[in-house]
């Protein structure tokens with residue numbers, strides 16, 4: 001029985017954090033709130049609503065429900081203006097090669113992301129056809145570290161959680177995978193992702209040979 005492979009999107013397949021940063025920073029400026037790259041780090045894997053709630057909290061700001069909706073809308077419009085300029089050159093190193101290997105060897109592949117724009121991003125970088133299932137911010141009610149997103153993805157792939165492998169760049173995502181009893185592979189900083197079963201800086205650092213070993217465990 002082939003393992004099922006689940007990919008997070010932002011920070012694993014593409015780096016959209018830089019676009020989220022630009023859009024959140026402009027929003028914060030309008031509100032007179034300071035917003036740094038360190039603040040942006042804390043919003044990785046966090047939903048749009050929760051992200052705005054946090055920024056308002058940091059800035060000690062209270063706004064009406066209507067203004068909240070308007071700001072979310074404006075932020076997303078700006079974010080999408082960057083997303084719509086994405087091309088295949090935005091795919092992170094060796095991700096395509098990893099997906100090609102999985103596809104050629106008939107591994108079921110899913111996306112497990114908090115983003116409501118996941119399909120649009122995958123279309124822009126021409127990777128949509130690789131995914132047998134997509135679970136994104138439109139289908140999920142409980143955010144990572146709740147395992148819902150990955151459990152739904154495994155179910156759609158008809159795989160037992162114990163037979164699933166998750167690639168994640170956020171600590172909450174690693175926690176979600178571990179809670180789901182899946183094998184977790186952290187992509188990023190090993191000091192932050194120490195709860196993961198494996199951690200690599202990126203797919204290049206992992207290498208296909210090492211990945212094949214992990215697949216056959």
Ligand code: G16
Pocket residue numbers: 008009010011017020043044045046047048051076112113114115116117118137
């Ligand atoms: C991504 C990003 C988060 C973003 C969230 C929602 O998560 O890491 O910063 O706030 O999606 O995105 P959107 O505003 O497009 O719905 P992931 O799970 O792909 O890493």
Ligand code: MG
Pocket residue numbers: 008009010011012044045168169170173
């Ligand atoms: Mg991520």
